[in-house]
Amino acid sequence: MNVIETKGLTKYYRNDRGIIDLSLKIEAGEIFGFIGPNGAGKSTTIRTLLGLIFPTSGSGRIFGMDIVKQTKEIKKHVGYMPSEVNYYEKMDVCELLGYSANFYHTDCESRIKELAEVFALDLSRKIVDLSRGNRKKISILQSLIHQPRLLILDEPTSGLDPLMQAKFFDILKEENSRGTTIFLSSHTLSEVQKMCRRVGIIKEGKIIAVEDIESLRKKQLRKIQIEFAHPVESNEIKCIGATASQADRNILIFMFSGKMNDLLQALTGKDVKDLIIEEPSLEEIFMHYYSEEEHNEKA
């Protein structure tokens, strides 16, 4: 079963682009990474899914229920962590979590205590006095206390120190092993690659790729660095489908997904001093997607 499914989901803010024709399927029990730079439409997608804003066209379902008409029912089983945490400043932590827990008809008290201990969160402090990191911790707690079936996390680690990040990811893995589906939005791929099996890449409001992390790696995309004996131009061996090339005097660096034979043939007769072929990091693969997309648009 798909936990999240959108069909042609589109949102315009008057004339400004939010997201365009977004179609996604996220299966039960998976950890899905949602990657894109700031302003690409990640938060718009999430806010549409959660009913804060309404789609201009298209539709979406969570647990098979309509995101516009059945939003209350959906939210009983969703935990959400926003990228920027804003709470009622005058409340103390305990009050806020109690307020939050009262919306769900389950007993959350023991879970609150347990999680507060894990994250070393003082429940008696006023929210106004808390640092960004501590507010983020509250946000983690309030997204988890009712044991949701789906977690939607919008840039969850910003503001958390590495130790807390590690604890947080441990908790997520634990939740996931209990069957919780996780939708993890981020602008850095390296953050989600440890957690996710699949990633969706969003750019300027459109999904440009949904890939398995593994198949991304297996795409035979190679990072190639060649040192010539003479200065080179960036289009020196463009003919064989090298992309994202950059030249620095004698050195040429590019991404290559074609046949190795073609590359070697293109190099025959050239004065090559050094050749390095390596597997790119996911970050580089991701950047490659972006530049390829740009390239296609220009063409």
Place this chain on the structure above:
Amino acid sequence: MKTTTNIYFKELKRYRNSFIAWSISISLLILMETAFYRFFMKGDILKLMKGFLENPIMKNMVRAFGTNVDMLTNVLGYYATRNAIYIILLGTFFSIMLAGKILALEEREKTAEFLLTKPVTRLEIVWSKLAAFLTYLLLLNVIILSIGFIGLEIFKGDSDYRPVAFLIYSFYSFLLMLTFGAIGLFLSLLIKRGRSITNMLIGVVFGGFFIDVLSKVTVSTDKFGYLSPFKFVDAGVLRPDYSLEWWRVLYFLGLSLVLITLTFVIYKKKDILI
């Protein structure tokens, strides 16, 4: 706990201190004003000023505030006159500010992202907040009614009044506050992000108040006054036929109902932008 009661009690708590502060201020003002009446009457100050107040310029001035010398010398007349300026205006401010903030602040302070991602419908949010607002508005009016009555009884001296007239007048002021609350609730959804709600709402109350004041200056501007809800409060408490007029009640309740319904409709469809 039910979703709606959860929000309701939280809202009551959130605005409790502000409510207490407003209640105390308004109560003290009522007692002070009624005590002043006693002071004026004892010294016959108003009677001495009668000649001065009856020259044409002063007469118009006094009339603009919906009163005349006879009104000012009677304890309830005096109460209704001074009340119009202090208590009604303050009560209206309290009402419009509370209603204008109770829903819109969630969006402005970005806490809507918390509230709207909980299992609660938009209509339930408006309901519970409206209920919290009405609770405080009713409480405030019960306080005004009690303190007003106490003030009148303590300081009336040998001036007499009809308690029914006092009740009717207090009911009108409650309806006026309710209507401004509905206006505040409705307008707060329309004000663009980054604009001040407070300034706008203060402007609306003062605007309404001065339209009413100006309309009373001459007979020709009288109709113009009906643009303002203030005009619909009948302050003629000394008239023997002073009674609850249904068209006034209908106006207040009707306008409030329309604005509150519109609030529900708009909020149900509104994009909450954080």
